Amino acid sequence: MLQAARHTAIVDAVQRERVVRVSDLAQALGVSAMTVRRDIESLEDAGLVERIHGGAKLPGDARTHEPGFELKSTQRTDEKHAIAVEAASLVREDMAVGLSAGTTTYALAKELVGGPRITVVTNSVRIADVFQAGSSMGPGRMGSTVILIGGERTPSDALVGPIATGALKQLHLDILFLGVHGMDAKAGFTTPNMLEAETDRAFIGAARSVVVLADHSKWGTVGIASIAALEDADELITDAKLGEEARRVLSEGVGKLRIAAAD
Incomplete structure (x- = not known):
């Protein structure tokens, strides 16, 4: 899978699930965990996800934002x-x-x-x-x-x-x-x-x-x-x-x- 397609899939997964694991993404995308970690780093640099231990989550305001x-x-x-x-x-x-x-x-x-x-x-x-x-x-x-x-x-x-x-x-x-x-x-x-x-x-x-x-x-x-x-x-x-x-x-x-x- 091309990098752009992987990035889209990772962002979609994070928006859908809020928190995703590297191992689950690697299995779903058919790539190595190292590749997924690099993709997450790139997406974090772009402000699209936030890295956490073992995965990624929605960026930004989860600490103070309170959904209705x-x-x-x-x-x-x-x-x-x-x-x-x-x-x-x-x-x-x-x-x-x-x-x-x-x-x-x-x-x-x-x-x-x-x-x-x-x-x-x-x-x-x-x-x-x-x-x-x-x-x-x-x-x-x-x-x-x-x-x-x-x-x-x-x-x-x-x-x-x-x-x-x-x-x-x-x-x-x-x-x-x-x-x-x-x-x-x-x-x-x-x-x-x-x-x-x-x-x-x-x-x-x-x-x-x-x-x-x-x-x-x-x-x-x-x-x-x-x-x-x-x-x-x-x-x-x-x-x-x-x-x-x-x-x-x-x-x-x-x-x-x-x-x-x-x-």
Whole structure:
């Protein structure tokens, strides 16, 4: 394959997947890993991709840019559904369950609304609305209690800041399902919003067990603010498209790595 064609294919893959591995690109393009690394270097010089350890990602503003809920909710819906189904299997009757804001936790809320009676604590108006809408849809959905904490609203529809943090410090949760913007071997779990990072840390402090929900595209993405180290997660649920190197790193970092099976 000619260099120009390879460059186009690499940029297309990065724009589609957000993070791509050198080994996967080399196999797909039928060239050596060294050739792919040289191509990535050229593309980085042109500002089209950003090199990361073992691969490449979208350049620029991932550390501070926070996509809106509507955009994120249309991305990787199959993966998020699979993760949500796996996460829902961890919830039992009468649990106090924390759901941080995000589109993957939103998918989980839709799985839980017809399930066991629980108490839900969330900083997402959208997640609270899911349970409210489900409250009139059958006897199995009548018993769940929803506590919506207040705060300043972010572009991703999280309620954050001192009001949210103060409320969470008074609560005790059996389990927290935490959505994140990115995950990285060194940076851990991150977000582009510093107030959201503080609120998520309060969520973690309130929970007996912390389960991070993150699809494969979050690997290699680093937001400006750290939420927690990999080892602070008791479990991480992701999808089957996560690469082998990422699986190895995460298996060594988090308490337990779960790979959600596709439908």
